[in-house]
Amino acid sequence: MNIPFTKMHGLGNSYIYVDLFQVSLEEEQLPAIAMYISNVHTGIGSDGLILIGPSDKADVSMRIFNKDGSEGKNCGNGLRCVAKYAYEHKLVTSTAFTIETLSGIVTAHVHLSGSHVEEVTVDMGVPRLQRKDIPMLGVDNNQVIAEPFLVEGNELEVTAVSMGNPHAIFYVEDINQAPLHELGPIITNDERFPEGVNVEFVQVASDSEVHFRVWERGSGITQACGTGACAAGVSSVLNGFVDKGKEVCVHLSGGDLFITWGEDDHVWMRGKAETVASGTFSWNQKS
Numbered sequence: 001m002n003i004p005f006t007k008m009h010g011l012g013n014s015y016i017y018v019d020l021f022q023v024s025l026e027e028e029q030l031p032a033i034a035m036y037i038s039n040v041h042t043g044i045g046s047d048g049l050i051l052i053g054p055s056d057k058a059d060v061s062m063r064i065f066n067k068d069g070s071e072g073k074n075c076g077n078g079l080r081c082v083a084k085y086a087y088e089h090k091l092v093t094s095t096a097f098t099i100e101t102l103s104g105i106v107t108a109h110v111h112l113s114g115s116h117v118e119e120v121t122v123d124m125g126v127p128r129l130q131r132k133d134i135p136m137l138g139v140d141n142n143q144v145i146a147e148p149f150l151v152e153g154n155e156l157e158v159t160a161v162s163m164g165n166p167h168a169i170f171y172v173e174d175i176n177q178a179p180l181h182e183l184g185p186i187i188t189n190d191e192r193f194p195e196g197v198n199v200e201f202v203q204v205a206s207d208s209e210v211h212f213r214v215w216e217r218g219s220g221i222t223q224a225c226g227t228g229a230c231a232a233g234v235s236s237v238l239n240g241f242v243d244k245g246k247e248v249c250v251h252l253s254g255g256d257l258f259i260t261w262g263e264d265d266h267v268w269m270r271g272k273a274e275t276v277a278s279g280t281f282s283w284n285q286k287s
């Protein structure tokens with residue numbers, strides 16, 4: 001079958017988007033489709049697959065599958081691109097609307113340049129900070145803030161934040177020396193995170209600016225991670241580097257995201273969303 005798609009990215013974190021208002025896909029084929037189209041050599045090339053669909057609880061819905069076929073429960077860069085797509089394809093009529101994810105319902109606000117969506121702000125909701133909600137194994141259900149974390153002989157300190165998906169944040173003096181390649185693939189599968197974890201290294205530049213690199217659960221190193229940037233903003237408040245209610249500029253490999261953990265406890269993410277190409281890809285059902 002030929003499946004219509006749109007390739008979009010948020011700061012270089014690209015996904016292949018399939019509009020379920022136009023086509024229906026078989027549930028059991030989704031992981032295989034995600035692995036197939038993500039492959040840069042034999043597929044289209046992306047960090048995974050995102051489905052835009054109907055919802056009976058929100059204006060539209062989003063599901064995200066990583067490059068390895070695993071389903072993620074949230075995706076910040078994906079949400080901004082879904083919002084852009086939904087507005088530009090008239091799935092919604094307002095510039096503010098809701099998107100249902102496996103982590104709950106978020107509200108997106110699109111910022112226009114003419115009829116074109118340049119930038120999107122998403123209210124990502126309240127971060128989950130209890131150990132059991134990350135989830136992360138350990139002796140108590142309190143928050144995980146700068147907790148000693150020994151891995152491969154390295155004595156690190158981890159701060160754990162969930163944005164509906166799990167994030168382990170480690171602060172470093174120099175982001176360019178972060179052990180992303182060496183420790184990312186190990187920590188992401190560490191048994192202390194029973195559902196796996198997205199691994200972020202962060203260098204604090206000031207009380208309103210951090211540098212950020214990520215090894216994503218299910219996709220490896222990506223140019224950007226929106227939920228990760230939100231988690232880094234929350235973590236930086238918890239560790240006393242940033243004041244709650246103040247906007248933090250998160251410098252990711254692919255560009256900047258602006259994160260605010262508001263006094264209302266909601267996390268706000270603002271950044272670009274861009275369309276690369278659209279077309280169809282052929283899919284032969286895998287048994």
Ligand SMILES: N[C@H](CCC[C@H](N)C(=O)O)C(=O)O
Pocket residue numbers: 013064066071072073074075076077078165166198216217218219222224225226227228
């Ligand atoms: N790898 C993530 C999902 C994608 C998140 C990321 N691309 C973002 O922009 O938030 C997970 O399995 O939790």
